[in-house]
Amino acid sequence: MKKLTIIILLFLLILSGCSSNTNNTSKQAGENSLKSDWKEITAKAKGSKVNIFMWGGDEGINRYIDEWVAPRLKEQYNIELKRYPMDAVEFINKLKTEKRANKKAGEMDVIWVNGENFKTAKNEKLLLGPFTSKLPNFKQYVDTESDDINYDFGFPTEGYEAPWGKVQFVFAYDSNKITNPPKSIDELKDWVKKNPGKFTYPAPPDFTGSAFIRHVLHEKSKDYNAYLNKFDEELVKGEADQVWNFLNEMEPFLWRKGKSYPQSLSQLEQLYKNGEVWMTMGYDEANASNLIKTGEYPASTKTFVLDMGTLSNTHFLAIPYNAPNPDGALVLINFLLSPAAQMKKMELEYWGENMSISVGRLSEQDKHIVESTDRGPATLSQEKLSSHRIPEIGGEYVQWLERGWMENVANK
């Protein structure tokens, strides 16, 4: 037995020895890179490996990273890019655990975050620091003054994250079944009453369902802009009843008479694909076009925004405090903000998502390309989208509303 134990231990030692570890000084390395100038950063990043941790549930997004970004990063900067599929909640938890254990050298160089996750990460000092000012492409192409760059669900970004893309909430409908889509939340209710069983929304706290009820709040509230400021429970308490009343009035006419709600967006989309409901929604203006292309949505699917506008938000890229390769991370993020990468991301072939850089700052040639980019048959025009945008409200309000929905609509 003793001999055996020794053999096993030896074996473990040898194998653990094989995994030569990343240096323990990456925290310092990170601070150093934030002090270096761009030339030094790119020079140091050469020949390194960068790990990006991001949600991995979409083929198009995965392929964009692996098939388009990775080979170009290798070619232009000699950096090897590796993508790890992981939900944001999970990598934030991972970072928290690592921070608690005082782990100096982590595994994640770049993470894809926004909203609540970013707020947690920044508050708990899980991020490297303000870095966007280092990035040439950020300085050149991003509209650094705009609110949707400087605020992430009402929380100041302060350069701790760089905008990667923008999405806008749209409703999708089957134009064979609906000729005149509603233009406001009230019209939607009328339509639902006339077409019982043909509409529903995912139960909050599902991301999409939660966004849906914020649209109700937006149109019922006296002053929606007040929600962009600091959390004030009295404010939301006073106006929430109208939201609950509205949703409860609509409930008997929902799918399955509102007795049950889809638990996720994918369930709602499934209902739409099966023709059980005639309308769906999503925080992605190009999603419908994507799904028409793959044959999952009927070709007659179209999208619409409300006259008073729909929510839009920006999602970001950040660097963890213990990134093993901060230089590589900076180079990668800078590359992802380049017009070429942003325009490619817009193509339906991969992702079909809106750019985070400003069209106005592009060269004439690129502007042309953007204008002629085919974002798919169901995607609304850039003009229509950007003129119907409303900002996201703070995370506390979002959570308050989600809890309120459970109490006042689901369990009433």
Place this chain on the structure above:
Amino acid sequence: MVKRKRAQRILIIIFIILFSLFFLLPFIPLTVWSFTKQWPWPLLLPEKWSIDSWKYLLSASGRAGEGIVNSLIVAALTLMGNLLLGIPAARTLAQYEFRGKMIVFSILLAPLFIPYTVSIMGMFDFAIRFDFINDYISVAIAHLLVTLPYFVATIWFQFRLIGRKLQEAAISLGANEWKIFIWIEWPLLLPSILLGSFLVIVISFSQYLPTWIMSGGTLLTIPLIMFPFASSGNSSIVAAYSLVFFVPILVLMIMYYLLLRINSRKHFMDRR
């Protein structure tokens, strides 16, 4: 009598067909799903077919090869650990009496009864503390904890059946522990070791959380690659990965039966 025998045989054949259907049936919808994006409920077959999922699987993003290789490496390491630790443990527990034996036995089998989450919490701590250990090894150690009870239980039973009597006979003929193990116990244990190993590999293959925790989500085995699609409801991709996932298991199953056949034929060649 003849009639009765024939009826019996027909019953057996029907049973075998039903049994194999039971195993094969899930593969039919999996295969169909992997070739379509949409398969609404009442339809017998989808209206539109597509090979997108397979194309994705085989693309750079799909990482099916990387997943299988990682799964296999981890499973092989886990199996090695099981063989090294499980066989002596099962032998001791089956054939020797010592104080606190029941306690050791219950601790060893505990992962079978203790809620998964409890041991996962322990693993989190372990993962951080033993961060310097190579991912393959640390994941295999976690898998070892999960699979060892199954392996030990399988082997333990066979050791129980063999008992101490043949050992004594071999000792009286001058054999030492090692020779007894190699020449007597190993061949007699082989069928149950094969079964135990098969169990270990299949269980190791299907682990998600222990792999995730111990590697920090960076060791991409098939379940880890598959999971994001499962959670975003992409049935087609999940179906395609599941089929890929079954290939090594199927190969193993065939290998298991072949080895078993060879083993039993060697022993009972001229059974009359």
Place this chain on the structure above:
Amino acid sequence: MRLEKISIQINNDNIINSLDLKINSGEIFVLMGPSGSGKTTLLKGIAGLLPFASGKQTWENGTGTTGLVFQEPRLFPHLTVVENIAFGLRVRGISVKERKAMALNFLKNLQLESLENRYPHQLSGGQQQRVSLGRALILNPDLLLLDEPFASLDTSLRLDLIEWLYELQRNLGFSILWVTHYIDEALSVADRIGIILNGGLQQIGIPSELFQKPASEKIAQFLSLPNRFSRGQWRKWFQYELNGLQTQDRGWIDPKHLQLIDEGNRSGEGNIEEAACIISGFVTKVRPSREGYSITVLADSKSLEVNTTGWKRVPKLKEKIRIRVPFEHIHWYSE
């Protein structure tokens, strides 16, 4: 082989207690004892399966080897007859070819020719036990240890195998320490017999000695010697002082030496020799035996076993009967 002051413990219990034993070369030493007396433990100790807590084991020529055969064959189920027999040779590192030739050659001794490629489950019980013996014997042990080797076989097969093994032993000349609980088995092979009780050897002797002079009442009881009575009881029946050593205060007599005396036939009564007595009693049990009848008689509230030869007359139950006891056939022993 000589054992001196051997003790063996299992779970801190003394199973064998300071035991001395010497087995001469070429000898068959039969060890008898009730179950739980430590026979198997002693054999395992000698074979090296259990450690001695104290004492030492020595051999006439410095070193010696043992072979152990258990009550069950304990053949290796995955090996053929030849492979089983050759196992010990394999352990000793003898090449495949050589050991196979040796094993095949040995089959003749075992009367197992042409069965070499069978697996144990394809053999009869007797054949299996012979393989088991062959497996031990092929190593030419100086001392063969047998632990009730034929106990699980039926009688006729058992007798055949005993005879066969006896012949084999006389031919090959190894010594045997043979544990059995069959008296007939012991008598048919033993050069000497040892009786083990409570972890110690109580008596060692040639078979006849053992029966004529059991060392104690316990041994007499273990040997199931019939008609054992105290000297006092015998004196009551003989009605005069008995000569002999006063320390030997018990005596037994074989049932076949007791004679029934018919009420009708008083011919014998007249000439009772000096050294005989007549006991009267009632028949309580009658069973047929090989030679005639085995009768149990109750006399003075003691039971006596009487054997009659011939089947001429069957005593009836509760019949009053008289028994003639010849003094010279009583064997005296100590309490």
